[in-house]
Amino acid sequence: MSKVKLSDGSYMPIEMHRVSTVHPIRLIPVEDRVAALDEAGNCSYNLKSEDVFIDMLTDSGFNAMSDAQAGAFHLADFAYAGSESYYRMADKIREILGKERFVPVHQGRACEHMLAKAFVKPGDLIPTNFHFCTFQTQVRLLGGDLVEMLQEKGMVTGGEDGFKGDYDLEKLEKFLKETPLERVPMIRIEAGTNLIGGQPISMDNIIAVSEIAKRYGVRTLLDMSLVMDNLHFIKTRDAKRRDMTIREIIREMADAVDIIYFSGRKLGFARGGGICMNDEKDFLAVRALVSCYEGFPTFGGMSSAELEVMRVGFDDTMDADVVSQGPDFIEYMVEEFRKRGVPVVTPAGGLGCHLDADRFCEHLGRREFRAAALAAAIYIVSGVRCMERGLSSEKHEDSICPFELVRLAVPRRVYTISHINYVIDRVTWLYEHRGMIGAMRWEDESIETHLFTDYIRPVGDWREKLAAEYKKANLE
Numbered sequence: 001m002s003k004v005k006l007s008d009g010s011y012m013p014i015e016m017h018r019v020s021t022v023h024p025i026r027l028i029p030v031e032d033r034v035a036a037l038d039e040a041g042n043c044s045y046n047l048k049s050e051d052v053f054i055d056m057l058t059d060s061g062f063n064a065m066s067d068a069q070a071g072a073f074h075l076a077d078f079a080y081a082g083s084e085s086y087y088r089m090a091d092k093i094r095e096i097l098g099k100e101r102f103v104p105v106h107q108g109r110a111c112e113h114m115l116a117k118a119f120v121k122p123g124d125l126i127p128t129n130f131h132f133c134t135f136q137t138q139v140r141l142l143g144g145d146l147v148e149m150l151q152e153k154g155m156v157t158g159g160e161d162g163f164k165g166d167y168d169l170e171k172l173e174k175f176l177k178e179t180p181l182e183r184v185p186m187i188r189i190e191a192g193t194n195l196i197g198g199q200p201i202s203m204d205n206i207i208a209v210s211e212i213a214k215r216y217g218v219r220t221l222l223d224m225s226l227v228m229d230n231l232h233f234i235k236t237r238d239a240k241r242r243d244m245t246i247r248e249i250i251r252e253m254a255d256a257v258d259i260i261y262f263s264g265r266k267l268g269f270a271r272g273g274g275i276c277m278n279d280e281k282d283f284l285a286v287r288a289l290v291s292c293y294e295g296f297p298t299f300g301g302m303s304s305a306e307l308e309v310m311r312v313g314f315d316d317t318m319d320a321d322v323v324s325q326g327p328d329f330i331e332y333m334v335e336e337f338r339k340r341g342v343p344v345v346t347p348a349g350g351l352g353c354h355l356d357a358d359r360f361c362e363h364l365g366r367r368e369f370r371a372a373a374l375a376a377a378i379y380i381v382s383g384v385r386c387m388e389r390g391l392s393s394e395k396h397e398d399s400i401c402p403f404e405l406v407r408l409a410v411p412r413r414v415y416t417i418s419h420i421n422y423v424i425d426r427v428t429w430l431y432e433h434r435g436m437i438g439a440m441r442w443e444d445e446s447i448e449t450h451l452f453t454d455y456i457r458p459v460g461d462w463r464e465k466l467a468a469e470y471k472k473a474n475l476e
């Protein structure tokens with residue numbers, strides 16, 4: 001019960017926890033926010049956390065720990081080799097995901113690094129429902145590429161389909177028929193799908209992809225980083241699975257695939273990552289690389305304390321109230337924005353509420369960094385840090401960036417409904433003044449691959465004018 005019905009008939013998400021450890025936050029004056037943006041090259045990743053009022057950049061490593069997780073910290077066995085913490089975590093993986101072989105690494109992209117290095121060679125092609133930027137970059141650096149196979153319904157920001165992360169099965173089958181299979185080291189599935197607004201994939205679709213993969217003898221790789229949200233959506237949107245427990249749903253999903261990897265910064269509420277599988281040969285290939293790049297395979301670049309935290313985080317994840325906390329808050333934001341006419345990705349997905357920057361800033365051109373400009377403008381009028389998901393986190397001319405989004409991430413158990421209501425209010429104010437948001441441009445056009453931290457600059461002084469208008473409104 002993470003939603004309550006109010007006496008006027010409306011629903012409101014409610015926190016299914018009480019708070020016992022807090023971290024103070026502060027809102028710096030609006031002029032200082034413009035100065036902080038300057039220093040950060042207008043890239044929200046470069047802002048200092050102390051200059052951020054509400055941090056909606058990401059949930060990664062930023063979800064709040066439970067009391068049980070904090071307690072588990074002290075169970076850590078820091079032995080370099082054969083740590084008890086590793087064996088406890090490996091047992092948890094066996095219990096929940098049913099995979100016999102587990103290797104920890106320091107975060108999600110380290111899983112991708114190991115997997116790409118183990119299996120990808122120049123000229124290889126990897127089907128995926130949708131790409132994630134870190135995996136795509138790793139595969140390209142090795143001379144391979146991803147081939148996206150998302151159904152058309154996922155390529156639009158509107159609509160109500162509950163599973164916009166689904167694979168186009170016909171496209172996959174055709175691709176496998178026409179491509180020499182020695183060039184297809186794996187079929188990747190992302191559950192849920194980060195770059196299209198946290199949209200989930202259905203269980204039936206995962207199972208269908210897995211059956212096709214088996215027929216062609218290609219291994220399946222499941223990215224479970226965002227699986228918590230996906231589990232919630234399967235439970236609430238798939239009539240066949242409504243009565244299943246979260247534990248049963250995740251096991252059904254895990255049983256359908258060969259290799260699973262995850263960012264433990266998301267799944268597990270910790271700061272780490274992991275890869276698991278049953279196949280001994282594949283395991284040995286990955287483990288050898290972990291020894292080389294990450295650390296001894298029983299800690300793999302993670303602190304043993306974080307391994308313990310992640311283990312208990314897996315248990316927390318089996319609780320439907322924990323799993324639903326993010327999506328329920330996000331759904332509330334999406335509905336409130338819709339009432340106010342603010343353009344958002346629908347239906348509500350996981351990870352965060354995604355603003356449709358193409359519609360929000362339709363007065364700007366496609367190449368004027370609508371999402372990056374919107375993210376900067378939101379920070380000016382609220383102190384809220386969000387993430388642009390568009391041109392400035394992709395290669396400039398990349399056709400793979402179909403739309404410009406701004407993500408207001410909702411880290412689990414971190415913010416309360418009053419924080420959420422503040423964000424809704426300030427973004428709505430900005431929408432009413434959206435004509436003031438101006439264009440951006442790269443500071444250095446020559447950079448090939450833009451991952452997260454590159455500087456962009458405003459065209460003109462629109463940020464200062466927006467700050468002055470906001471000040472005039474006398475809201476702080």
Ligand SMILES: Cc1ncc(COP(=O)(O)O)c(C=O)c1O
Nearest residue numbers: 060107108109132194225263265
């Ligand atoms: C779907 C997905 N895969 C992989 C990653 C990479 O994980 P990490 O940030 O821990 O490297 C992320 C991070 O956002 C993600 O959302």
